[in-house]
Amino acid sequence: MNFTGSKTEQNLIKSYLGELTGELLYEIFAEQAQKESYFDIANSFKQLAIEERNHSDLFKRFLKQDIEFKQTKDELQLLCKDTLSNLKFSSIGEYKAYEEIYPNYSKIAEEEGFYEISKTYLALKNIELRHSQLLEKLILSIENKI
Ligand SMILES: [Fe+2]
Ligand SMILES: [Fe+2]
Numbered sequence: 001m002n003f004t005g006s007k008t009e010q011n012l013i014k015s016y017l018g019e020l021t022g023e024l025l026y027e028i029f030a031e032q033a034q035k036e037s038y039f040d041i042a043n044s045f046k047q048l049a050i051e052e053r054n055h056s057d058l059f060k061r062f063l064k065q066d067i068e069f070k071q072t073k074d075e076l077q078l079l080c081k082d083t084l085s086n087l088k089f090s091s092i093g094e095y096k097a098y099e100e101i102y103p104n105y106s107k108i109a110e111e112e113g114f115y116e117i118s119k120t121y122l123a124l125k126n127i128e129l130r131h132s133q134l135l136e137k138l139i140l141s142i143e144n145k146i
Contacts, residue, residue, distance in 0.1 A: 001112045001113050001114075003064065003114070004064070006112050006114070007108050007112060008105070008108060008109045008112050008114045008117055009063070011105040011108060011109070012059050012062055012063055012105075012117065013063065013067055015055075015059045015101075015102075015105065015121075016056050016059040016060055016063060016067055017067065017069060017071070018097075019052045019053070019055040019056035019059060020052075020053070020056045020069045020071070021071050021076065022048075022049075022052035022055075022093075023049045023050075023052040023053045023056065024049075024071065024073055024076050025076050025079065025080075025090075026045045026046070026048045026049035026052060026090070027045070027046070027049045027073070028073060028076055028077060028079075028080050029045045029080065029083070029086040029087075029090065030042045030043075030045035030046045030049065032080050032081075032082070032083055032086060033045055033083045033086070036082070036083050038083050038142070040138075040141075041083060041087070041138050041141075041142075044134060044138060048090075048131055048134075051127065051131070055124055055127070058120055058124070059120075062114075062116075062117055062120075083142070084139065084142050084143070087135050087138050087139045087142070088135075088139060090131075090135050091132050091135035091136055091139065094128045094129070094131040094132035094135060095128075095129070095132040097124075097125065097128040098125045098126070098128040098129040098132060102121045102122070102124055102125035102128065103121070103122070103125055105121045106118045106119075106121035106122050106125070109121060
């Protein structure tokens with residue numbers, strides 16, 4: 001199948017932009033955690049931001065055109081609440097990528113004959129699961145004050 005105009009091309013664009021949004025959002029959440037003196041959590045968010053940037057690079061490799069990223073930090077700032085809420089929001093997003101979105105995109109890529117892209121989605125979904133698990137641990141650390 002032709003890559004241009006395929007569902008996989010559209011999914012890759014969404015994934016690429018989603019990962020860049022994730023990077024920005026985690027930077028904002030890191031700043032918020034810092035303000036609340038959750039320094040370990042701030043570091044975790046910073047690390048997650050780097051990993052989401054790496055994921056966006058992986059997706060970018062498959063795209064044959066430059067895609068403009070228009071989201072700004074100011075717009076995303078509206079999603080920032082207190083750190084516990086930010087952790088919960090993030091964990092849900094990561095779990096959804098693991099459980100639903102990336103497996104679905106993987107399946108579509110396989111059906112369209114883009115096997116390397118399909119495998120990349122499978123590899124990334126497992127990383128997103130680990131992100132979700134890390135965030136869950138951080139949620140518990142606040143709730144149990146440990
Ligand atoms: Fe990611
Ligand atoms: Fe993630």
